[in-house]
Amino acid sequence: MGSVSKRPDVKICGLQSVEVLKSIVHFPISQIGFVFAPSRRRITPEQASEMISFLHERAQQGHRVPKTVGVFVNPTRDELADVLSVAKLDIIQFHGEEAPETCRSIKEQFGVELWKVSSIKNEEPPVNESSFSDIKDGVNGWIQRLDPYRDAVDAVLIDTFDPVYGGGSGRTFSWDCIPAARKWALSAGMPLIVAGGLNPDNVGDLIEQYEIDGVDVSSGVETDGVKDIAKIAAFVERVTG
Known part of the structure; x- marks a missing residue:
């Protein structure tokens, strides 16, 4: 288990x-995400490339810059190739029903890190650590669904299920399932990242109560659907101290 003193990474x-990126790039943010899946936040590969170019320029000047993450839902291989030929992403985040063998193949073909999202339905019963050993017997629902990915991806992200887009709903899930997810991630040797309805007001409670490796936020740092620099600053401060 990692040091309890380490603060979680922040992904915006x-x-x-x-313009927004320039206003937040000096914050201690570990990753920034670009949405290529159906969403009101969806951008083109060219827009992402412009932001990536800005980060590369800063890196060449000796500044620390966040890694770039592209969010996809069940993309075809051609769609991924089209995006990555324009926007040189560091990480691909799969938010759909992508199979473990697909994840392995994509990592090898494109030479990127790969994160897999597990979306949690709030009507699913909470999972406790005591039943973790029963994963192989099919007891643990969504955690059992993660198990085939333990050698296929670099990190797992848990989010609240959305019936339209799978995740990204801006709603929280039952946090009492986090300890079991954390135990699974440790057993798989990969980071656990938590998303789903986080904002400057609740993220402090999350990281005080649970040991996790990263937090992911989008709508929780927006005002009227637009990224709010003050909210991003407050969120980052609550996480990184």
Whole structure:
């Protein structure tokens, strides 16, 4: 288990402009996310490329810059190739029903890190650590669905299920399932990232109560659907201290 003193990484998802990126790039943010799946935050590969170019320029000047994450839902291989030929992403985040063998193949073909999202339905019963050993027997629902990915991806992200887009709903799920997810991630040797309805007001409670490796936020740092620099600053401060 990692050091309890380490603060979780921060991912700000759904960026749409260089102007916003320039206003937040000096914050201790570990990843920024671009949405290529159906969403009001969806951007083109060219828009992402502009932001990536800005980050590369800063990196060449000696600045620390966040990694870039592209969010996809059940993309075809051609769609991925089209995006990655224009926007040189560091990480692909799969938010759909992508199979483990697909994840392995994509990692190898494109030379990127790959995160897999597990979306949790709030009507699913909470999972506790005591039943973790029963994963192989099919007891643990969504955690059992994760198990085939333990050698196929680099990180797992848990989010609230959305019936339209799968995730990205801006709603929280039952946090009492986090300890079991954390135990699974440790057993798989990969980070656990938590999303779903996080904002500056509740993220402090999350990281105080649970040991996780990263947090992911989008709508929780927006005002009227637009990224709010003050909310991003407050969110990052609550996480990183």
